[in-house]
Amino acid sequence: MTRNIERMRTRLQSLGLALRPHVKTCKNIDIARQLTAGQPGGVTVSTLAEADYFFENGITDILYAVGIAPGKLAAVADRMARGMALRIILDHPQTATAVARAAREFDTRFRVLVEIDADGERAGLRADAPELIEIASILDAAGCHVDGVMVHAGGSYHCPDADSMQQMAETERASAVAAAERLRQAGHAAPVVSVGSTPTATFARDLTGATEVRAGVHVFQDLVQAGLGVCEIDDIAISVLTEVIGHRSEDGRLLVDAGWMALSRDRGTADQPIDQGYGLICSEDGEALDDIIVTGTNQEHGIVGRRDGSPLNLDTFPVGTRLRVLPNHACATAGQHDGYWIVGSPDQARRWLPRCRGW
Amino acid sequence: MTRNIERMRTRLQSLGLALRPHVKTCKNIDIARQLTAGQPGGVTVSTLAEADYFFENGITDILYAVGIAPGKLAAVADRMARGMALRIILDHPQTATAVARAAREFDTRFRVLVEIDADGERAGLRADAPELIEIASILDAAGCHVDGVMVHAGGSYHCPDADSMQQMAETERASAVAAAERLRQAGHAAPVVSVGSTPTATFARDLTGATEVRAGVHVFQDLVQAGLGVCEIDDIAISVLTEVIGHRSEDGRLLVDAGWMALSRDRGTADQPIDQGYGLICSEDGEALDDIIVTGTNQEHGIVGRRDGSPLNLDTFPVGTRLRVLPNHACATAGQHDGYWIVGSPDQARRWLPRCRGW
Numbered sequence: 001m002t003r004n005i006e007r008m009r010t011r012l013q014s015l016g017l018a019l020r021p022h023v024k025t026c027k028n029i030d031i032a033r034q035l036t037a038g039q040p041g042g043v044t045v046s047t048l049a050e051a052d053y054f055f056e057n058g059i060t061d062i063l064y065a066v067g068i069a070p071g072k073l074a075a076v077a078d079r080m081a082r083g084m085a086l087r088i089i090l091d092h093p094q095t096a097t098a099v100a101r102a103a104r105e106f107d108t109r110f111r112v113l114v115e116i117d118a119d120g121e122r123a124g125l126r127a128d129a130p131e132l133i134e135i136a137s138i139l140d141a142a143g144c145h146v147d148g149v150m151v152h153a154g155g156s157y158h159c160p161d162a163d164s165m166q167q168m169a170e171t172e173r174a175s176a177v178a179a180a181e182r183l184r185q186a187g188h189a190a191p192v193v194s195v196g197s198t199p200t201a202t203f204a205r206d207l208t209g210a211t212e213v214r215a216g217v218h219v220f221q222d223l224v225q226a227g228l229g230v231c232e233i234d235d236i237a238i239s240v241l242t243e244v245i246g247h248r249s250e251d252g253r254l255l256v257d258a259g260w261m262a263l264s265r266d267r268g269t270a271d272q273p274i275d276q277g278y279g280l281i282c283s284e285d286g287e288a289l290d291d292i293i294v295t296g297t298n299q300e301h302g303i304v305g306r307r308d309g310s311p312l313n314l315d316t317f318p319v320g321t322r323l324r325v326l327p328n329h330a331c332a333t334a335g336q337h338d339g340y341w342i343v344g345s346p347d348q349a350r351r352w353l354p355r356c357r358g359w
Numbered sequence: 360m361t362r363n364i365e366r367m368r369t370r371l372q373s374l375g376l377a378l379r380p381h382v383k384t385c386k387n388i389d390i391a392r393q394l395t396a397g398q399p400g401g402v403t404v405s406t407l408a409e410a411d412y413f414f415e416n417g418i419t420d421i422l423y424a425v426g427i428a429p430g431k432l433a434a435v436a437d438r439m440a441r442g443m444a445l446r447i448i449l450d451h452p453q454t455a456t457a458v459a460r461a462a463r464e465f466d467t468r469f470r471v472l473v474e475i476d477a478d479g480e481r482a483g484l485r486a487d488a489p490e491l492i493e494i495a496s497i498l499d500a501a502g503c504h505v506d507g508v509m510v511h512a513g514g515s516y517h518c519p520d521a522d523s524m525q526q527m528a529e530t531e532r533a534s535a536v537a538a539a540e541r542l543r544q545a546g547h548a549a550p551v552v553s554v555g556s557t558p559t560a561t562f563a564r565d566l567t568g569a570t571e572v573r574a575g576v577h578v579f580q581d582l583v584q585a586g587l588g589v590c591e592i593d594d595i596a597i598s599v600l601t602e603v604i605g606h607r608s609e610d611g612r613l614l615v616d617a618g619w620m621a622l623s624r625d626r627g628t629a630d631q632p633i634d635q636g637y638g639l640i641c642s643e644d645g646e647a648l649d650d651i652i653v654t655g656t657n658q659e660h661g662i663v664g665r666r667d668g669s670p671l672n673l674d675t676f677p678v679g680t681r682l683r684v685l686p687n688h689a690c691a692t693a694g695q696h697d698g699y700w701i702v703g704s705p706d707q708a709r710r711w712l713p714r715c716r717g718w
Contacts, residue, residue: 024658024659046620046658046659047620047659066604066616066659066660067604067605067614067616067660068604069602069603069604069616069679070602070678070679071602071679071681072602090605091605092605092606092678094677094678094679095604095605095678095679098678098679120609122614122657122660122662123604123605123607123614123660154657243428243429243430243431244428245425245426245427245428245454245482246426246449246450246451246454246482247451248482250479255426255481255482257425257426257428260625260691261405261406261694262718264624265623265624265625265626265691266619266624267624298481298513299383299405299690299691299694300383300405300406300425301425301426301481301482303481318453319429319451319453319454319457320428320429320430320453320454320457322430331658332619332624332658335620335658335695336694337717338716338717357697358696358697359621
């Protein structure tokens with residue numbers, strides 16, 4: 001984990017950019033402190049529960065990077081009144097109108113980034129959309145801060161190679177910068193140009209005009225990132241410890257006591273060249289057993305077999321053998337647990353790091 | 360929920376059988392009390408954390424229905440010493456040997472059901488397997504109780520119609536009864552013949568020889584059960600409340616603030632005749648909007664559209680509209696939350712029921 005954090009820090013330093021880590025992956029303050037060391041100190045969150053948890057632990061500069069729901073504006077105003085420097089995002093004039101109404105109702109000058117779309121994957125306005133200026137005007141008239149733009153190119157998760165990943169990073173950057181320029185030409189300060197995802201942050205060659213990069217899953221990495229070429233299998237810093245509870249002699253598979261409750265149902269590698277099932281099996285000390293994966297899950301059962309379906313030699317995995325499972329998607333698997341046991345560093349053995357959860 | 364519980368109770372009464380509800384679905388004591396009302400009072404759990412939670416809340420008769428991991432036997436012995444009538448299951452002579460060793464080490468007479476396989480889906484010995492008697496002898500020699508057999512026909516989840524479901528219920532029953540008979544002929548008491556799943560419990564015509572039925576998801580029902588014909592959509596008693604946070608005008612879809620963290624990644628209807636995506640959309644007051652589903656998810660984003668891909672009329676879903684999502688799999692979706700808000704009954708409005716979690 002420390003190596004992953006260092007690598008991203010070095011990378012962004014070479015691009016001259018600050019990291020605003022997305023702490024939805026780790027949801028833990030000790031790890032967030034390691035991520036923000038030597039950085040401006042702000043973080044990105046995906047829920048107000050995360051915002052509260054990190055604020056209680058001393059982080060004040062928080063970007064809530066999911067389009068704000070009007071029903072949450074009272075909660076946002078409350079947190080700002082208590083000193084949280086909380087920024088929200090939105091991409092629709094209806095939301096801007098709701099924010100303007102709430103600004104008057106709660107006497108709050110909300111701090112807003114307009115979400116920009118680079119790839120049609122999820123949310124955001126295209127950089128040339130007329131609504132961009134309409135939204136900024138609505139917010140400005142209500143005394144809110146139009147602080148700039150935010151973009152997330154989720155399309156980076158479908159890029160087959162480094163070239164297309166670099167191109168996606170450039171599309172992400174160019175969209176955000178163009179949108180910010182339009183806001184500035186319309187008289188808004190728009191100091192913030194927030195870009196990123198772990199894949200684009202890893203592959204970007206130039207991020208001129210951006211002011212901060214968001215990345216989060218790089219802290220642990222996972223099989224999806226390895227499949228994208230963002231990391232190696234050996235960089236994956238999170239696993240689920242499990243134990244063999246039975247043998248399926250009819251098809252040469254093992255039963256283990258980690259099912260989808262422990263691993264999550266994420267099948268993020270299903271569409272990648274190497275399908276890792278519900279996770280790749282390692283020995284207890286963390287050595288990957290290459291083609292042995294979790295082929296199926298129930299709530300508390302996992303079925304483990306070879307990727308090609310050929311039978312395992314069950315004698316080498318007696319009942320009681322402990323194994324580790326590397327996850328497809330670190331955010332999803334970590335989300336199934338209340339915290340982390342630190343292993344691999346003698347002085348930190350069995351140290352427990354809790355996670356926040358909920359909304 | 361109350362109607363679902365009543366219906367299963369009436370059904371099992373007509374078959375002359377007791378329910379040992381599987382409380383891995385609800386993980387809440389108030390709901391478990393409603394499930395066990397008028398029953399012998401025992402429950403089925405999927406983790407030791409559940410066993411602890413229900414024991415602390417007054418339930419002592421607990422079946423831990425996942426093949427026991429040898430590494431958990433010290434914890435099982437500890438709980439038995441504290442008065443929990445905890446039964447474990449296993450299906451391998453290696454596990455029986457580990458249990459026998461632990462019985463001597465912890466001076467504990469473990470209470471064991473041998474897991475029987477009816478359909479090759481997951482775990483268990485075939486009813487005629489020689490290991491059945493071998494296991495019972497190992498346990499008996501260590502002073503453990505060979506309390507009988509347990510079977511779960513997960514294959515019921517692939518039955519296309521009521522006839523095949525009835526046949527699966529009969530296969531499940533016959534396998535368990537045959538295995539119990541073999542144990543009795545070998546001199547073991549084997550009083551318990553535990554069968555079931557919600558589908559087989561719903562469709563079984565005769566359960567002669569079984570002594571208890573396990574079912575759990577019937578408490579909430581879900582889209583998978585509706586797809587199997589186990590319930591109607593209107594029987595589904597659990598939903599995730601969400602809010603529209605944006606519009607995708609390019610493809611006529613909505614963005615909502617419920618992603619896979621709130622809904623789970625379960626895609627249990629993907630292989631059913633009606634694919635419900637990540638969940639079926641209802642109005643805030645619970646009326647299903649038929650062909651409108653969650654077509655995609657990220658961690659805290661859901662994308663909502665028509666099942667056939669045709670565009671929604673976005674004007675009818677302004678930003679801020681509240682919707683409900685019915686889950687594919689109640690166990691998985693409930694597992695993403697810390698508890699339940701009770702709605703629909705005026706005197707119980709906003710009552711919060713917590714869930715236990717972890718292992």
